[in-house]
Amino acid sequence: MEDADEKTHEEVISDEAVEKEQQTRDEILARHRKEISLLQKKEVEMKKAAAKGSKAEQKAKKKQVEEEISQLSGKLKEEHSKELAALGYSSGNGNEKNNLDTLVKAIAGVSVTSQPENTKSSKAKQRRDKKAQQEAEREQRIQAEQSNIVSDRMIENEKLEKKLKPLGLTVTEIKPDGHCLYRAVEDQLAILSGGRSPYTYQELRKMVAAYMRNHSSDFLPFFLSENLIEGDSDESPAQKFENYCKEVESTAVWGGQLELGALTHCLKKHIMIFSGSFPDVEMGKEYKSENGTGSYNLSIMLSYHKHAFGLGEHYNSVVPT
Template identity: 75%
Template sequence: MEDQADNRSEVISENGSDQKQETREEMLSRHRKETSDLQNKEIALKKAAAKGSKAEQKAKKKQVDEEISQLSTKLKEKQAEELSSLGYSSTTDKQKGNLDNLVKAIAGVSVTNQTEQSKPRKSVKKREKRAQEEAAREQRIQEEQNNIVSDRMIENEKLEQKLEPLGYTINEIKPDGHCLYRAVEDQLALQSGGSSPYNFQELRQMVAAYMRNHVSEYLPFFLSENMADGESEDSLTERFENHCKEIESTAAWGGQLELGALTHCLKKPIMIFSGSFPDVEMGKEYKSGALNASIMLSYHKHAFGLGEHYNSVLPNSFQ
């Protein structure tokens, strides 16, 4: 019973009066959901701010950034306080000691009792060893969450400085793993003046079919990213086929290989703007004047803690 109690953390609610018992896994899961909810709120606020004159949009965007920054700071402080109940603290000078405490908390070992024993039991040492990797991982996640807001703001500022002189703005796309295909769908709808000829799921199926039909072109690039020592070509070919299946039937995130396939499927150039990397234009061979306008996307490395992200880039006149 003591081990079970030690493996739980006591979370104090914001009003300071109510208390409830919450396991470490439940706490970390809740933290991730809180972060995701804040990111969704940011998207909703930015969409609502993208109305009115250019000056009004700029003022609203600044208010949104300030509000999200304040909410993010409060959330990080609250989560850090809750994590401290597991023995974790982000203070740099005490990092090693705090990591040791977090290991003990994850392993279900009382930090106080441990210091009172001259020789820890073998079972305790074994549990601490098993917890070491997990503790380091949780600490890394927390540090990344602490950094992501500032990184995102810097990236967004650089991207805005790049797009504003061109008369472009960003249309936020839902961060659900389909963002690349949804952003392309949004661009196709813009170019058609109505609905897109293909929805995001159809675009996924087109990409998977194209890559299967041109396996000799895509397999070398796939191998360079996925090849492991001692792995046979047959097993890699099977993994490539599994990758194609994931493209067409799951929410697997799209990257450079899928972007290249999209240019050929649609026979359109694709321009990718970024605040973290140089801009990239793919499918230049399909440029043929105004009748074949480029699909314009923005790539965000620090958009969300859940992963990298793509948005659709629109002329200001369409906002």
């Protein structure tokens, strides 16, 4: 029985080796690109996670992230180099620049088969080389943009924290799904009512759309200033505004100042929007509570984040600490 088991184990190992050998060059390079992309995504997520806490904590976390990513990157490069050696990439001839160029081309999907130096490059090869260079430059730009996003977010959060902390306030994260403004208001209404919000975020959307329709003369000029109307369009400005209202009530279109203006009147609430990137904004001052008593007149408090996510702007709920 033991011999049979050992034989079966050897057969499994042999099968795996054969299967690995049968991988095509394109499959290996495609896997390399995927692994590099996953590592880059992991780095961004780790940096985002590190952008929380005090300045000292963020600095310590950032250093840990850099060390871990450096180790993972080195290990991944070593593994890729071994596999690329079988595809024509060599790291032992002393010409580091040529080796690096070859590696970039290989990962970008360009042939790395050695060619005589005096062989004239074909136009097809030149195109492939150019494509490889463009891909490498694109990856560098993506990484730079991702780093900027993390950096801008950290700066914005620090400024907002300094603004809210003396007021005894903090931010409650809201799901970034396009409904963030309405979800944040729903969260605020739940707090003000001492339990469940009287309106869901879907109901708030419908209320906003209805109010904007009923008061179109108040909103249409601002809508037109924010949305370019094409001269050759068959739709009138009023029709475009109606289509926009339909989007507000039935899709995940992002809410902004127009919708905030409608919300403050729909709910008859004073709305305070804090920001780490811009001056704070008050809307519906006529509904502001003078004595601070009675949940009906208490303010809705939101935070506006320009750099929260790579996709764009975001709203969160602001609550007492």
